[in-house]
Amino acid sequence: MNKHPYLRAYMAGIFTPSLVLLLVLTMFIMVRLVFQVPIPLERVIVFPMALVPNLFGVWNMLYVWYRGRVPIGFHGALLPVIMAPLGALIAKHLGVLTFGPQGITWFQQVTTPYSMIVPWFCAEFFATMVVYYLVWKYIVGALNRVLEIA
Amino acid sequence: MNPSEQKRIAKLLKQSLPKVTDDGAHLGRDLWPAMLQRLQQPDARTAWFEQAWFNQPWFDWALGAAVVAWLAFFPSAIPVLLYHL
Numbered sequence: 001m002n003k004h005p006y007l008r009a010y011m012a013g014i015f016t017p018s019l020v021l022l023l024v025l026t027m028f029i030m031v032r033l034v035f036q037v038p039i040p041l042e043r044v045i046v047f048p049m050a051l052v053p054n055l056f057g058v059w060n061m062l063y064v065w066y067r068g069r070v071p072i073g074f075h076g077a078l079l080p081v082i083m084a085p086l087g088a089l090i091a092k093h094l095g096v097l098t099f100g101p102q103g104i105t106w107f108q109q110v111t112t113p114y115s116m117i118v119p120w121f122c123a124e125f126f127a128t129m130v131v132y133y134l135v136w137k138y139i140v141g142a143l144n145r146v147l148e149i150a
Numbered sequence: 151m152n153p154s155e156q157k158r159i160a161k162l163l164k165q166s167l168p169k170v171t172d173d174g175a176h177l178g179r180d181l182w183p184a185m186l187q188r189l190q191q192p193d194a195r196t197a198w199f200e201q202a203w204f205n206q207p208w209f210d211w212a213l214g215a216a217v218v219a220w221l222a223f224f225p226s227a228i229p230v231l232l233y234h235l
Contacts, residue, residue: 017235024232031229039229048233080234087234096233106233110226124227127220128234130213137210 005149006061012143013060014053016135024048039107043094047087055083060140064149072150076136080128 028044031037056079063075091097091106098105103113112120144150151159221228 020232020235024235027232028229044233048235052235083234091233106230110229120227123220123224124230127217127227127231130217131231131235134210134214 005064008147008149009060009064009144010057012140012147012149013057015143016139017048017053017056021048021053037109039109040094040096043096044107046094047090051086051090052083055079055086056140060144064144071137072141072144073133073137076140077129077133079132079136080125084125084128 025045028039028041032039032041059076059079063072088097092099096107098108100111103111104117105111141150221231
């Protein structure tokens with residue numbers, strides 16, 4: 001079972017976002033088609049569908065490469081440091097995130113005024129880090145143990 | 151390797167290793183005080199993520215509860231959070 005540790009790390013990494021993607025897709029489709037909220041779904045879904053699973057996989061390969069000197073939860077919690085700016089950049093490029101005169105608007109629906117941008121960003125970033133910490137500690141860590149790479 | 155070669159190698163090995171004499175078997179000083187001093191020293195500083203409270207289940211539950219509470223108060227943050235997952 002010592003063969004291809006990076007391939008196994010990649011597969012263990014993409015497991016969680018691939019499952020969560022079903023949930024995200026279901027929610028966005030419900031909001032878009034059932035509740036008729038005009039979210040540009042085809043543009044929103046690009047980042048969670050194409051990039052997030054691959055980033056998870058590569059991040060787990062990196063964890064295996066440096067032989068887990070930091071606990072896996074903290075390693076995973078650092079991923080939003082890369083993903084948040086990348087996600088915001090892609091969202092801005094695709095028109096999912098727009099900068100208006102009053103504030104920033106996500107998905108053409110959720111507007112945050114500029115006066116609240118710093119606390120909102122800090123809270124959102126902290127929440128994302130916590131979710132990532134828990135996901136990596138309990139799900140990716142367990143998968144790594146099952147695949148004998150941790 | 152035949153028996154004569156084994157004997158020859160054994161002889162060469164014995165010649166190459168220094169003999170242990172009674173004088174050499176005793177240490178020049180008592181090591182116990184230094185060992186005692188080492189044992190009485192405080193533990194080396196642990197990394198902040200190795201501290202016990204970080205590894206307690208209640209810490210993870212508290213973090214999860216904080217996020218759930220925040221999302222309950224600010225549901226507009228849910229799509230942005232899901233976008234990054």
